[in-house]
Amino acid sequence: xxxxNDQTLAAARNLLASARHVxxxxxxxPDGDALGSMLGLTLALQAAGITATAALADDIASRxxxxxxxxxISASVPPSADVLVAVDAADFARLGKLGAGIxxxxxxxxxHLSNTRYGNxxxxxxxxxxxxxxxxxxxxxxxxxxxxxxxxxLLAGIVTDTLGFRTANTTPATLSISQQLxxxxxxxxxxxxxxxxxxxxxxxxxxxxxxQQIEQRDGLVHTSVTLASKAxxxxxxxxxxxxxxxxxxxxxxxxxxxxxxxxxxEVKVSWRANTGFNVASVAAMFGGGGHAAASGANLLDTTLxxxxxxxxxxxxxxxxxxxxxxxxxxxxxxxx
Ligand SMILES: [Mn+2]
Numbered sequence: 001x002x003x004x005n006d007q008t009l010a011a012a013r014n015l016l017a018s019a020r021h022v023x024x025x026x027x028x029x030p031d032g033d034a035l036g037s038m039l040g041l042t043l044a045l046q047a048a049g050i051t052a053t054a055a056l057a058d059d060i061a062s063r064x065x066x067x068x069x070x071x072x073i074s075a076s077v078p079p080s081a082d083v084l085v086a087v088d089a090a091d092f093a094r095l096g097k098l099g100a101g102i103x104x105x106x107x108x109x110x111x112h113l114s115n116t117r118y119g120n121x122x123x124x125x126x127x128x129x130x131x132x133x134x135x136x137x138x139x140x141x142x143x144x145x146x147x148x149x150x151x152x153x154l155l156a157g158i159v160t161d162t163l164g165f166r167t168a169n170t171t172p173a174t175l176s177i178s179q180q181l182x183x184x185x186x187x188x189x190x191x192x193x194x195x196x197x198x199x200x201x202x203x204x205x206x207x208x209x210x211x212q213q214i215e216q217r218d219g220l221v222h223t224s225v226t227l228a229s230k231a232x233x234x235x236x237x238x239x240x241x242x243x244x245x246x247x248x249x250x251x252x253x254x255x256x257x258x259x260x261x262x263x264x265x266e267v268k269v270s271w272r273a274n275t276g277f278n279v280a281s282v283a284a285m286f287g288g289g290g291h292a293a294a295s296g297a298n299l300l301d302t303t304l305x306x307x308x309x310x311x312x313x314x315x316x317x318x319x320x321x322x323x324x325x326x327x328x329x330x331x332x333x334x335x336x
Contacts, residue, residue, distance in 0.1 A: 004123055009141045011121050012107055015083055016045060016142060022052040023074075023081035025105075027089040028096025029238065030056055032064065032160025032195050037087040037109070037131040039069040040153035044144040053078050057097040059238055063195050067156055068149035077102060085109065088131035088157075090289055091116040109135060114280060114289045129169045132157025136177045148185030155186035160195050163245065168293060203241045205233040210243045210258070219254035219275075219323075220316055221247050224304060227261045244270040254319055255279060259308055267299045267307035271315070277322050282315050 016022060024042045026034035038054045045052035055074045064070060077084065077098055086105045089095055090112035095105075108119025111128040128134035132154040139146055158178055162170045165178070182188050199207075209229040215222055225240050235241065240260045247256035254275045260268040269286065271279035273293045280295040288297025299307045 004125060004138070004141075008121060008123060009138070012123060013142050015106060015121060016050060016085075016144075019050060019083035021078060021081045022050060022083045022085060023077050024052060024054050024085045024087060025077070025089070025095055025098050026056060026087050027094040028056075028058050028098075030058055030060060033130045033132055033157040034088045035060065035064050035067060035070075036153045036155070036157025036160070037135050039067055039073075040132060040150050040157065041085065041087060041109075041135055041144075043069050043147065043153060044139060044142075044150045047145050047147050047150065048143070053081065055098055061237060061239070063198065064156070066194060068152055083107070086119065087135065088112075090114045092118045109138070112289075113291065114284075127169075127171070127173075129167060129171065129174045130158045130161035132161070133174055133177055136181060137173070146180070146184045151181040151184035151186040152191065155181040155188065156191050156195055159188070159191050164192055164196050169291075200235075202233045202235040203237065206230065206235045206241045207243060207246060209233075210241075211246065214247070214250075216250065216253065218316065218319070219252070220257065220312070220319060221250050221253045221255075222257040222259070222308070222312060223247065224259040224261065224308065226304065227263065240268070240270055244272050248272045248274055254323075255315060257311065257315060259304060259311070261304045265301050265303065267302055267304055268296065269299060269307065269311055270294075270296045276326075277319055279315075282318050285314055286311065 022045050024038050026038040042052045042054040053074050054069060055077050057075050083106050084102055085107040086095060087109045090110060092099055105119045107121045109123045109131060111125050111131045111134050113126045115124050125134040136154045155178060206225060206229055210223045210225055213223045225243055240258045244256055244258040254277050256272045258270045262268060271283055273279045278292045280290050280292050283289055283295035283297045286297035286299055288295060290296055
């Protein structure tokens, strides 16, 4: 539930209204919700006559190139910024390089269950499917206007975080606020096509390699995206090319895991749960985090083979425990 009482909301509203220069940041390795929320809030502040800059030090995937405000993203926190806002970042470390240069976050707006409430003011709604959904709902209370550009950014956040309104946390509230964003001019079909559907030839070929290497046992499916495959196909993306979403299409599985090999002995792992197994707790074993149904972790100073062995062993063990725990309850009494 949101911890959005009137007092907290008023404090956030006053903070933003009295700012000289607001800097809006999000998490490193940004996804659509990070970017959509960051740009949506920045543009809403600007529309209200408040000086605001979106700041993010990371590469941004080309599928987000047409988001309003994308071209104006700063790679650093402007020196004149006196109010720092973080959106969609569950903890301070998620701010990445930008976090290293700042001493505090004045306002923390997020929907992650694992949010550590590191801001001076914290607006957290774990019932929201996306930070962008929560932000859209917050706008009237923050006395900010829903322009077409703001609506476009926020709808992009919702569409991407819900994989096109098909994650289990998509609620009537998600659809209701999305309807308002579309009514404000956000182009749903275009956003869906650009952010979720369209792929490069290199990405499709990467899928081909990864699909070839799929392995499955005991409700767990996994594959890898290797450096060699990325080089062969000229794939320049930083993520898994959404291979993990492909894996979740497999029938009769509880969890999908993708290993992405990076230069410098780094392996990024993504988990997706299909049937209620909590993958955030598995990711936490490796210093990562996320949501119950979708989480990730970065393993440093390891090889792809070692990372796979370790992660698969722990994931399988946790999955077995979960299956035992849930099957011990009498049928019909299982609570979600
Ligand atoms: Mn999010």
